[in-house]
Amino acid sequence: MIAELGHYALVLALALALVQSVSPVIGARAGDVGLMRLADSTALAQFGFVALAYGLLTVCYVTSDFSVQNVFENSHSQMPLLYKVTSLWGNHEGSMLLWVLILSAFGALVAIFGVTLPTSLKAKMLAVQSWVATAFYLFILLTSNPFRRLVEMPAEGRDLNPILQDLGLAVHPPLLYLGYVGFSVTFSFAVAALLEGRIDAAWARWVRPWILVAWMCLTLGVAMGSYWAYYELGWGGWWFWDPVENASLMPWLSGTALLHSAVVMEKRNVLKVWTILLAILTFSLSLVGTFLVRSGVLTSVHTFSTDPGRGVFILLILVVFIGGSLALFAMRAPLLKQGGLFAPISREGSLVLNNLLLSTACATVFVGTLYPLILEVLTGDKISVGAPFFNVTFGPLFVPLLLAVPFGPLLAWKRGDIYGVVQRLLAAGAVALVGVAATFAAAGIKPVLAPFGIGLAMFVMAGALSDVAERVAFRSMSLATIRRRAAGLPRSVWGTVLAHFALGLTLAGIVCETSWNSERIIALKPTETVSVSGYDLTFEGITSRTGSNYREIAARFAVRRNGLQIATMEPSKRVFPSRDGMTTTEAALLTRGLSQLYLSLGDSKADGAVTVRLYYKPLVLLIWLGAVVMVLGGALSLSDRRLRVGAPRPAARALPQPAE
Amino acid sequence: MARNLGFLLLPALLLAASPLYAVQVDEILQDSALEARARAISSELRCMVCQNQSIDDSEAPLARDLRLLVRERLNAGDSDRQVIDFMVARYGEFVLLKPRLAWHTAILWAAPLLALLAGLAMVLVSMRNRSAAAPEAVPLTEAERRKLMAIGHSPASPHAGEASNTQGA
Numbered sequence: 033m034i035a036e037l038g039h040y041a042l043v044l045a046l047a048l049a050l051v052q053s054v055s056p057v058i059g060a061r062a063g064d065v066g067l068m069r070l071a072d073s074t075a076l077a078q079f080g081f082v083a084l085a086y087g088l089l090t091v092c093y094v095t096s097d098f099s100v101q102n103v104f105e106n107s108h109s110q111m112p113l114l115y116k117v118t119s120l121w122g123n124h125e126g127s128m129l130l131w132v133l134i135l136s137a138f139g140a141l142v143a144i145f146g147v148t149l150p151t152s153l154k155a156k157m158l159a160v161q162s163w164v165a166t167a168f169y170l171f172i173l174l175t176s177n178p179f180r181r182l183v184e185m186p187a188e189g190r191d192l193n194p195i196l197q198d199l200g201l202a203v204h205p206p207l208l209y210l211g212y213v214g215f216s217v218t219f220s221f222a223v224a225a226l227l228e229g230r231i232d233a234a235w236a237r238w239v240r241p242w243i244l245v246a247w248m249c250l251t252l253g254v255a256m257g258s259y260w261a262y263y264e265l266g267w268g269g270w271w272f273w274d275p276v277e278n279a280s281l282m283p284w285l286s287g288t289a290l291l292h293s294a295v296v297m298e299k300r301n302v303l304k305v306w307t308i309l310l311a312i313l314t315f316s317l318s319l320v321g322t323f324l325v326r327s328g329v330l331t332s333v334h335t336f337s338t339d340p341g342r343g344v345f346i347l348l349i350l351v352v353f354i355g356g357s358l359a360l361f362a363m364r365a366p367l368l369k370q371g372g373l374f375a376p377i378s379r380e381g382s383l384v385l386n387n388l389l390l391s392t393a394c395a396t397v398f399v400g401t402l403y404p405l406i407l408e409v410l411t412g413d414k415i416s417v418g419a420p421f422f423n424v425t426f427g428p429l430f431v432p433l434l435l436a437v438p439f440g441p442l443l444a445w446k447r448g449d450i451y452g453v454v455q456r457l458l459a460a461g462a463v464a465l466v467g468v469a470a471t472f473a474a475a476g477i478k479p480v481l482a483p484f485g486i487g488l489a490m491f492v493m494a495g496a497l498s499d500v501a502e503r504v505a506f507r508s509m510s511l512a513t514i515r516r517r518a519a520g521l522p523r524s525v526w527g528t529v530l531a532h533f534a535l536g537l538t539l540a541g542i543v544c545e546t547s548w549n550s551e552r553i554i555a556l557k558p559t560e561t562v563s564v565s566g567y568d569l570t571f572e573g574i575t576s577r578t579g580s581n582y583r584e585i586a587a588r589f590a591v592r593r594n595g596l597q598i599a600t601m602e603p604s605k606r607v608f609p610s611r612d613g614m615t616t617t618e619a620a621l622l623t624r625g626l627s628q629l630y631l632s633l634g635d636s637k638a639d640g641a642v643t644v645r646l647y648y649k650p651l652v653l654l655i656w657l658g659a660v661v662m663v664l665g666g667a668l669s670l671s672d673r674r675l676r677v678g679a680p681r682p683a684a685r686a687l688p689q690p691a692e
Numbered sequence: 693m694a695r696n697l698g699f700l701l702l703p704a705l706l707l708a709a710s711p712l713y714a715v716q717v718d719e720i721l722q723d724s725a726l727e728a729r730a731r732a733i734s735s736e737l738r739c740m741v742c743q744n745q746s747i748d749d750s751e752a753p754l755a756r757d758l759r760l761l762v763r764e765r766l767n768a769g770d771s772d773r774q775v776i777d778f779m780v781a782r783y784g785e786f787v788l789l790k791p792r793l794a795w796h797t798a799i800l801w802a803a804p805l806l807a808l809l810a811g812l813a814m815v816l817v818s819m820r821n822r823s824a825a826a827p828e829a830v831p832l833t834e835a836e837r838r839k840l841m842a843i844g845h846s847p848a849s850p851h852a853g854e855a856s857n858t859q860g861a
């Protein structure tokens with residue numbers, strides 16, 4: 033009964049979405065405020081029904097109701113409660129339900145918080161949001177119904193894919209989806225603005241908080257996915273340029289560009305056409321990402337569905353929404369008035385450079401990911417595009433981008449003074465040179481690019497700090513002045529400083545990990561010792577134990593430094609009988625400051641020895657710490673007064689009609 | 693007896709049943725310079741039965757065979773280039789994670805540059821259009837002005853709230 037109720041709730045949500053797709057548009061055309069306001073109520077009700085459907089499926093999972101096919105295929109009665117809840121989105125049908133849950137939640141949030149929006153813009157925005165929702169409700173109900181029952185109820189479930197039984201994976205998909213789907217809000221706003229036929233700085237101000245929220249979630253989601261791959265896949269790598277990773281990187285790159293171009297639009301009322309285009313493209317890339325992962329076009333760890341019918345359906349959604357919105361853009365964009373003038377050397381100019389490089393990087397990932405597919409379809413040639421290609425093409429794009437980061441915030445709007453900025457960045461440049469020299473002195477000349485990477489990271493960090501030093505009149509040396517001006521700085525400035533500083537942190541982590549990562553691959557017998565970077569690990573023996581739904585072989589290692597035992601590490605291998613003996617590698621990680629020892633277990637030999645792979649990864653945690661700090665910067669910016677303080681709630685009034 | 697033995701063997705069996713490991717101890721070459729070259733080459737070659745994994749990362753038996761083959765060729769005195777040519781001749785271009793520049797990969801390799809140039813062209817054209825168009829300010833209507841004020845954005849000073857940083861040096 034519970035599954036049927038959930039199914040029914042989803043059908044009701046579809047019905048509401050259909051109403052919301054049509055009524056606000058008619059209302060806006062006829063000037064009927066009532067019809068337009070109807071969208072607010074339907075958006076809330078839609079969210080209510082999808083949440084109900086989602087909650088009911090969760091109940092099926094928690095109670096291990098294996099008569100529901102989706103639960104049977106992805107759950108197990110002995111699984112810990114947490115994974116019972118999270119395995120809902122560890123499969124195709126459930127994750128699509130999560131997708132529409134988040135989509136409808138964003139619709140409801142706009143309905144609630146969009147009080148300052150002009151009624152007709154809001155109505156059209158919610159209508160567009162509902163068009164997207166309708167497509168995905170139909171997709172779920174017609175091709176991927178998670179509530180389908182089995183005729184005979186099996187006694188036990190098939191269990192969740194073992195590599196997905198992990199805390200990192202419990203939070204990774206929801207964050208990623210919050211990011212992907214969050215950009216649906218900016219997409220809907222962009223299409224609504226095109227339908228309205230007018231767009232201005234106020235539009236950017238309304239949309240910016242939504243861009244920020246989506247960007248923060250996507251940043252966390254991508255970072256989380258990277259960290260999960262790092263510790264769960266057992267190879268010690270943190271980015272593989274896997275097509276599925278690329279699918280999340282593309283919206284991140286264009287979303288980051290959008291975040292910056294929206295600033296220009298808000299402050300200076302320029303780059304309007306470009307910002308609208310980016311808003312459309314970012315969500316389109318999210319849809320492409322969903323298509324790539326969900327259609328089974330690419331098969332990888334992440335692909336749960338390989339049903340071509342679903343692929344065709346998503347492709348159809350893709351064509352309709354991307355094609356439709358771009359056609360609308362082509363029709364309406366020439367009507368949008370360009371804003372003010374600016375010199376090439378100016379804050380606007382630097383943000384244009386940011387957008388140029390980020391978009392190029394995004395295009396590179398796009399072409400690199402899809403080229404093999406397209407080539408194979410067209411000519412039958414099979415080629416591979418992997419990490420070596422992206423490493424070669426990404427560096428030349430990101431080095432100038434990172435070099436330019438400290439300049440942007442220091443340049444004035446309209447017309448900047450590049451010599452003045454260079455002077456103000458002399459201190460940061462000096463810090464960077466000291467960093468290069470110190471790295472050369474400490475680490476030698478191999479690898480030769482590493483010291484420059486460190487120097488660049490320090491330049492980015494010191495540059496962010498010089499921005500804030502400049503603003504608080506640090507050189508005045510008067511503590512009172514500094515404190516007063518620091519308190520007076522808008523939070524968005526602090527947000528920028530923090531996010532840019534974090535970029536330097538991530539870069540430093542990447543450079544350290546790739547340049548000075550030490551590795552040992554060795555077979556050890558009990559009591560034998562392996563050493564890496566001053567740590568001695570002694571193999572103490574193997575224990576086997578039984579977990580809730582797996583058996584585990586763990587090897588125990590004592591970790592010593594200068595003869596003193598500081599910790600033990602227990603890498604293990606897990607075997608899941610319910611999944612035909614599928615094995616996962618559970619690497620052991622020992623965190624020392626920001627560096628980590630990474631120990632992963634391999635084969636055992638006939639003589640009782642085990643193979644281990646041991647890494648010392650210096651400052652590796654900076655990679656993800658940088659992402660977290662970036663998000664904190666975003667949060668600070670989001671809490672800025674100018675985004676928080678809305679207009680007083682407008683009284684009901686007649687709407688000015690857009691001139692036709 | 694057999695049962696006892698089986699119990700003792702269980703851990704070993706479990707480990708043996710697990711997938712083979714990426715680079716294994718017995719594969720590693722004595723000569724560390726040669727081994728370093730082997731690792732570098734391995735990370736450029738794709739494990740054909742895996743999803744987007746290099747043979748250096750992969751646990752598949754095929755990847756192990758390829759790793760051994762790479763080391764065999766290096767031991768035989770091949771240069772890096774010769775080893776890669778050998779692998780391509782044997783397994784086709786699919787084995788390369790970084791495709792070679794050829795007619796059918798020209799667009800792939802040119803993509804970053806083309807995207808950058810297209811972007812630059814867009815920027816230049818829009819800059820030109822912008823400066824060609826007279827800087828005309830479209831005045832706000834009274835209703836819009838009131839609304840802007842209500843949002844907290846004074847139209848008289850569009851940069852209120854933004855810390856001033858326009859002082860010249």
